[in-house]
Amino acid sequence: MKVLGIESSCDETGVAIYDSDKGLVAHALHSQIAMHAQYGGVVPELASRDHIKRIIPLINQALQEANTSLDEINAIAYTSGPGLIGALLVGAMEARALAYALGIKAIEVHHMEGHLLAPMLEDNPPAFPFVALLVSGGHTMLIKVEKIGSYEILGESVDDAAGEAFDKTAKLLGLPYPGGPHLEKLAQNGDSKAYHFPRPMLDRDNCDFSFAGLKTAVLNALNKSDKSAQTQANIARCFSDAVADTLSAKCNKALKQCGYNRLVVAGGVSANSAIRESLTNLMHKRGGEIFFARKEFCTDNGAMIALAGMVRYLNAEYASLEVNVHPRWPLSMLKAIEQDKVKNILYR
Ligand code: KG4
Ligand code: ZN
Numbered sequence: 001m002k003v004l005g006i007e008s009s010c011d012e013t014g015v016a017i018y019d020s021d022k023g024l025v026a027h028a029l030h031s032q033i034a035m036h037a038q039y040g041g042v043v044p045e046l047a048s049r050d051h052i053k054r055i056i057p058l059i060n061q062a063l064q065e066a067n068t069s070l071d072e073i074n075a076i077a078y079t080s081g082p083g084l085i086g087a088l089l090v091g092a093m094e095a096r097a098l099a100y101a102l103g104i105k106a107i108e109v110h111h112m113e114g115h116l117l118a119p120m121l122e123d124n125p126p127a128f129p130f131v132a133l134l135v136s137g138g139h140t141m142l143i144k145v146e147k148i149g150s151y152e153i154l155g156e157s158v159d160d161a162a163g164e165a166f167d168k169t170a171k172l173l174g175l176p177y178p179g180g181p182h183l184e185k186l187a188q189n190g191d192s193k194a195y196h197f198p199r200p201m202l203d204r205d206n207c208d209f210s211f212a213g214l215k216t217a218v219l220n221a222l223n224k225s226d227k228s229a230q231t232q233a234n235i236a237r238c239f240s241d242a243v244a245d246t247l248s249a250k251c252n253k254a255l256k257q258c259g260y261n262r263l264v265v266a267g268g269v270s271a272n273s274a275i276r277e278s279l280t281n282l283m284h285k286r287g288g289e290i291f292f293a294r295k296e297f298c299t300d301n302g303a304m305i306a307l308a309g310m311v312r313y314l315n316a317e318y319a320s321l322e323v324n325v326h327p328r329w330p331l332s333m334l335k336a337i338e339q340d341k342v343k344n345i346l347y348r
Pocket of ligand 1: 010115135136137138139162163164166167178179180181184267268269270271272273298299300
């Protein structure tokens, strides 16, 4: 069986094909970063228009890469939320129309479930249960995952998401959009002892996060500084250390609370090497296991949507004939899936 997955929730158009026997057989991506960079952030209307331009060529590219044709596809999965409504509608229209024309099922995929399952595209995928840390541009969440679809939110950000904090801090430092990867690079030349920024909410006995105060601390430090290149690098380094320490401490708390020793980290910010290292050290100290997606599957992509789509297809969750999108869609609304239905494709 083959599922074609389409991602178009924000500023990346992604298309991929997941084969139940062979795993991921193709993935194609177009990032709109260069287009939005001149505005300092995503312009929703431009994003939608660009998805329209890219989506069919990317579908053709993925089919070619998989050496297959549309007649061999069993279902079309698409990100139906959360995300920008116009951008989501492009993927939804394309997927729904294609599925209808081919007489096959369309599958609605939750973008964050896509991120959460992305580490399962790697060799040695995590077993269940685990704690998942989802850190993206729009979300920061700790989740108790008993099985696929059983998502208990243990904590989340009360203000900015981790990616948003990276992007806003990067902007203060004069770096281009999206700031996360640029800030990571700048931080590599920074001195970790130059500043001590707050580790927000660590004194609270819960798994919630807050990053807005950290951004203010950076702004104050910057205003008082000489703004030299070295100072900027020091600030980037100390900010990144503060985020890494905070994520690490909250993951530890969540693992203790659940009695689990397996951590899955996903979403755009999980591409950050310093954060990967800090969480890997935590799990090493705990004698537990840690799982990430390869870096290109941490940020938005079609591969994670094709995999999540396959899982939902195997659970017979088919989209209706309406074109449905859900710009806001809590993860807790998803259905839990029994392992037996999906274990053959997850652990091949
Ligand atoms: O998961 P994602 O691609 O999109 C959302 O679903 O939001 O995450 C994008 C976010 C952006 O805020 C971006 O700056 C951040 O992930 N990001 C990073 C890195 N790569 C992407 N943050 C820190 N370090 C990185 N290397
Ligand atoms: Zn995402």
